[in-house]
Amino acid sequence: MEKNKKRLNETLIKGEDSAKKLQALLCRRAYNDGSVSVEDLVMEILGSFSRGLSMLRSCDSGEFAGAPASPDMTLATSGDQTPEVKNRKKPAPALKERRGCYKRRRTIDSRVITSVTIEDGYAWRKYGQKMILNSQSPRCYYRCTHKPDHGCKAQKQVQKLEDESNMYHITYFGHHTCPTLNNFSHSGVVLDFNGGASKNPHSLSNSPSAITNFQVQPSIKQEVESKTQSTDVSVSDNVSSANDGYSHNSSPALEWNEIWQHNQLGSSGHEGPPFMWFDNEDSCASTSSHGYLDMDFLNNDGFSSDFLFDEVLS
DNA sequence: GTAATTTGACCTCG
DNA sequence: CGAGGTCAAATTAC
Numbered sequence: 001m002e003k004n005k006k007r008l009n010e011t012l013i014k015g016e017d018s019a020k021k022l023q024a025l026l027c028r029r030a031y032n033d034g035s036v037s038v039e040d041l042v043m044e045i046l047g048s049f050s051r052g053l054s055m056l057r058s059c060d061s062g063e064f065a066g067a068p069a070s071p072d073m074t075l076a077t078s079g080d081q082t083p084e085v086k087n088r089k090k091p092a093p094a095l096k097e098r099r100g101c102y103k104r105r106r107t108i109d110s111r112v113i114t115s116v117t118i119e120d121g122y123a124w125r126k127y128g129q130k131m132i133l134n135s136q137s138p139r140c141y142y143r144c145t146h147k148p149d150h151g152c153k154a155q156k157q158v159q160k161l162e163d164e165s166n167m168y169h170i171t172y173f174g175h176h177t178c179p180t181l182n183n184f185s186h187s188g189v190v191l192d193f194n195g196g197a198s199k200n201p202h203s204l205s206n207s208p209s210a211i212t213n214f215q216v217q218p219s220i221k222q223e224v225e226s227k228t229q230s231t232d233v234s235v236s237d238n239v240s241s242a243n244d245g246y247s248h249n250s251s252p253a254l255e256w257n258e259i260w261q262h263n264q265l266g267s268s269g270h271e272g273p274p275f276m277w278f279d280n281e282d283s284c285a286s287t288s289s290h291g292y293l294d295m296d297f298l299n300n301d302g303f304s305s306d307f308l309f310d311e312v313l314s
Numbered sequence: 315g316t317a318a319t320t321t322g323a324c325c326t327c328g
Numbered sequence: 329c330g331a332g333g334t335c336a337a338a339t340t341a342c
Contacts, residue, residue: 126319128334141333145318157333 111172118158118168122176136162146178153177 124142132139137160144152153174161167 125317127336129320130332130334133331139332 113170113172114161114167115170116165116167118170120156120170122154124156132159135159144176144178146176150178 123145125145125147126140126142128141129138130141139157139159142156142158144150144154146152154176155173157171157173159169161169
């Protein structure tokens, strides 16, 4: 029991710590070295308090034996239902306990892009594939390869678009917290819906088209979208100077120019430009403050989180 | 032998 | 109850 108290204490302290960091972030959005984002901190804080509360509830109900992996677990096991009853069928190995405490994804904290390639420079491990209703292509589920060693929470879902464009609808969840940056030459997963994923690590490095097709689409504020071409250069300059990890076999400056042009030309529709960015209604990207080119989804890539456009805009 | 992917079962939520 | 998300054993690739 003493151990649990200590754990609860640590959990709450962590929450407090995250709250302090968030406060600093919100004050100036200054202390952002790329290793942490507002969304991460919020999630961390909420998680800490949820876990803490769960522990307390468990304590009240006399089951303070172990902190649940998810705050909802206490709800799921509430009442007279024992874990054995809850666990239908499978006799569940003693130590492995219940299988996941799956939760439906929130659309919050998700970033959606459409791209001709699923490659984004990170190393992803596929952990599931599912046929989705009213969709011909399966949805593939990926998490960061570094989850086990660094606890990186980044995940993404990839689904091929229905049309003939061979494009992918990619939804990112969470942010990379892993310290290592993966280069194209090291992460060569190319989706092949006919025969699964290609695991040839050289597939990309040997395929210029795949590399040059790689694009990332920043969530650009609407105010920014109407800016002049002079902004173009600034964006490119910013990106190319800040970009270390994406400089392999590709030209970030050129691509950001292209991205910018795509935004200039056709951000209104979901067709036409090959690289599009959809802000989720409740995503951080659409709610960032004025004058920012919000690139939160690229956090920790070596990009800075936000590019200030104040000078350009003025 | 190790790591990544596949795939069916399991779990949660609407 | 069905759909979406995840787990983990089996399979495959390197």
